Amino acid sequence: MHNDATLWKLIDGELPADEARALKDAAATDEALRRRIDEMRAMKDGILAGAPEPPPDFANRTVARVRASTGRVVHLETRLRRMTWMAAAASIFAVVAIGILTIGPLRAESPDLTRVDPVKRRLGDFVRKFPGLTTTQQRQIRTILVKLDQKKDGIRNQLDSSRLRQIQKAEDLARTALREVLSDEQRAEFDRGLDRK
């Protein structure tokens, strides 16, 4: 008895030559087998049956459509390429603009690096004068010194008044916090130190 898979392989021409020959020989004498193979062949024929024929002008119409579409594709590609360049240029411009707009004010607000050293120096003076200062107190003194510097720079650079008020407020807060932990003598010395500059 032959299974369907083997018979399909025979019909598909995928069966090894010797097996195919043996099967064909068997079909020559076996009516039932021959009928099965015939039915399978008819089934195969039915698979492609009913497919429409291409219309006579199909090739011409297809090529004409390709021609029209290709033109459009090229046009779109050119536009796309142009848009890509424009987008790239816009991105670079945006990055530069953001850089200018953000770094500029930041630099104006940040302590000038050339002035960090004087702050450190003066802070060192206080620490030496008041050896018992805690880390928090040292930090507060430093803040006051930085804010004083920023205030002077702000006035010199005509920084807008709201920004100056912010600096002043930060300085006042630091001074108040420091005064609360300093003795009267220390506080007087501290004020003198600040005014000395």
Next chain:
Amino acid sequence: MLQAMPRTSQANDADLVQRLRQGDESAMREVVERYQQRLFALIYGIVRDRHEVEDVAQEVFLKVFTRIDRFNGQSRFYTWLYRVAANAAKDHVKKRSRRPSVALEDDAVLPEHGDGPRQQASRRELREAVRRAISDLSPRYREILTLRELQGLTYNEVATVLRISIGTVESRLHRARAKLKTRLERHA
């Protein structure tokens, strides 16, 4: 009925591809004329609607000509073409399934073979039954059945078109035929 394409003409495909890359319109016309019948059969095999075949076929040729640079030449041109066509047909079926359903069956004149009148009638009936039954199969099975019959593609070529192993081709083809047989018996 489709005639098997002489293998010698396949040798010209490389030349055709070269000309297509240069935008040669006569090469496009040659490709369309050479493959239109097979593409119609393949697309019909999957789509099963005669009225939609032409549009899908034209889309396929359009795609092939505008994307010819994507054909890397590692497989035969026609396997690539069939793959593009099979994918386009399946996509079409998917899109259609989202739309309100339409009748897939339509009257077709079936070709006849040269046996005796009784055998001829019997064959014609069976082919007609197959044509009806195949519409009930899933596009995946319709695709593999059609590809196998198209120009007598070997299992190896079908595997190349579908990018699956030969073992998968054999098993899927076997399942498709078994399902088709079951449906034929049910119709009978």
